[in-house]
Amino acid sequence: MRPVSIIGVGMIPFGKYPEKDTADLAWPAIKQAMEDAGTDRDDIGIAYCGSVYGGMMIGQRTLTRLGMTGKPIINVENACSSSSSAFHQAHMAVASGAYDVALVFGVDKLSQFGGGTIPLxxxxxxxxxxxxxxxxxxxRACRYMHETGLTTEQLAGVSVKARAMGAHNPDAQFQKEISLEEVMNAxxxxxxxxxxxxxxxxxxxAAAVICAGDVAHKFEAAPIKILASDLCTGTYLTGYRDMTVPEITVRGASEAYEEAGVGPEDIDVAEIHDAFTIAELLYYEAFGFCGRGEAIRLLEDGVTSIGGAKPVNPSGGLLSKGHPVGATGIAQITEITRQLRGSCGARQVEGARTGLAHATGGGAMGMDHGACSIHILQR
Amino acid sequence: MAMDQRAGHLEPGHVIAGDAGLHLKGGACASCGALAFPKPAICSGCLSEDIADAPLAGGGVLYAYSVIHVGRRPDLPYAVGYVDLADGVRVFTELTRTDGLCPDMKVAIEISPEAEGYRFNAAPVEAV
Structure with a gap:
């Protein structure tokens, strides 16, 4: 396996576009990533698309709009980890030597369901x-609160922090700060x-272009190295299971750290899967950013805010940036890439050198989650 | 019918008569002894397809719960939780009430006939 780098990223601002087809949401992100990378269409050897609700051949329906046909296009569905799983596949395709340059993108249009919880x-x-x-x-929150004494008010603080971060992200679905009272009284x-x-x-x-490390300099002066690309599945159990320790993420984190040759202390910025407030706290602990029961201290002490020692979800995370499920993994990788390039403006984590992206999800009986994909990137 | 409107309804195949009335019907692997609910066609532990009907324990402890305020059901709010049955199986179930709930409290599984199957839920058997 050979080194692989990210040479271009792009995304559309997350929001609601009920009048657009799913494929019409995706192509602008791809065009942006291709322009960012400086790649021509002919440079792309293979393309992967992650989507949950885009329907059959969403990758092909999107790439026909850009005249990018003929080469292999592969559609990946892995719930909230769809495009991060697609990224993992693209990484393997390039790392193996089979292809020099790959395009990977994620897209979903949840407005088609008119609101409410996602269909399962x-x-x-x-x-x-x-x-x-x-x-x-x-x-999970119920059990964690029972075991650690965390309060509902403390939990609400996760959303306040997420919205404060998202307020500085022009691609976020919500760009306005909220108060603790607003969270509590919703x-x-x-x-x-x-x-x-x-x-x-x-x-x-969201979209990314990745490239073999030894040819990346042809396209991009400062490629972002992919130190680890991990994908795993939850362990199936029919009996009791500790819902306060997300085993799939603990295992994935351990594998990713080993592959990258880094530890939690080396992570300067992270985008983690905060689908609900409790998730952010569980994942601080799962990634080893703190010990068991200590997550709320990191949040309340500002450690995980911009300016803290371990900023988490500077994009606003899923809570503020939004979570069009299939797009989330690449949107996280886009944010980390931009953070490592130093191009994030008011939400920039100063001096960030190593970053982590984590997308996990999929409700499946007997598992913590169906899938979890973790990427560690470095400039 | 919307999936959240079917909550609490058991198909006849998920229920078995036992010593103490009606029980959830799990599967016990004849080869390795693993117990699972619903009864599987194949044991995920040893791949044996020899699975015997097993009446599951009628009670256990509430591991975690949540009171649900959204969805298409007419009877909002309602509570759901995971019950850790005494025989080692965890079951997702509706709870009989939305107040006075606490993790680790003892609950009993209640099963009663209704149209096209059974109604089931878990009832707290002690005060918080």
Missing amino acids: VDEDWEISQGMLMPALYAM RPIADPFTLLHCCPTGDGA
Whole structure:
């Protein structure tokens, strides 16, 4: 396997575009990433598309608009990890030597459902019994609060921090700060979550161009190195399971750190999967940014805010930037790439050299999550 | 029917009569002994397809819960939770009430006949 670098990224501002086709959400992000990379269409050897609700051949339907046909196009569905899983596949395709340059993008249009919780597959017995993603995360919160003494008010602080970060991101779905009272007093969804503990539904697309490390300089003066590309699946259990320790992310983090040759202390900036407030805290601990039960201290001490020692979700995260599920993984990688380039303006993490992106999801009975993909990048 | 409107309804195949009335019907692997619910066609542990019907424990402890305020059901809010049954199986179920709930409290599984199957949920058996 050979080194691989990111040479271009792009995304459209996340939001609601009910009048657009899914494919029309995606092509502007791809064009932006291609221009950012300085690649021509003929440079791309293979393309991957991550999407959950884009439907059959969403990759092909998108790339026909850009006249990028003939080469292999592969569609990847892995719930919230769809485009990060696609990125993992693209990385393998280039690292193996099979292709020199690959395009990977993610897109989804949740506005087609008109709001509410995302549709799940009711062949799964728990889902047939009414399991909803907010309920799943809410039970994690319930148990974590029971075991550690975390309060609902403290939990609400995660959203306040996310919105404060997103306020500086022109690509975020929400670009306005909110108060603790607004989070606490929003309408209830699944206790202890009010609406503002939950990521919004929305539409979006993001794209990246990756390239073999030894030819990256032809396109980009300062390519971003991919130190680790990890993908794993939750361990299936029929019995008891500790919902306060997300085993899939703990395992993935361990694999990614080993592959990259770095540890949690080396991560300067991270984009992690904060689909609901509790997730951000569980993942601080899963990534080893702090010990068990200490996550709220990191948040309240400002360690994970811009200017802190370990900024997390400077883009605003899923809670503020938005979570068009299939687009999320590449949008996180786009943010980390821009952070490592130093091009993030008011939300820039000064001097960031090594960053991490983490997308996990998929409600599946007996698993913490269906999929988890972690990437560690370095300038 | 919307999936969240079917919550609490069990198809007849998920219920079995046991010593103490109706029980959730799990599967016990005849080869390795693993217990699972719903009863699987194949044991995910040892791949044996010899799975026996197993009446699951009628009670356990509430591991975690949430009161749900959204969705298409007419009876909002309602509560759901994970119950850790005494025989080692975890079951996702609706709870009989939305107040006075606490993790680790004892609950009993209640199953009663209704149209085209059974109604099931978990009822707290002690005060918080």
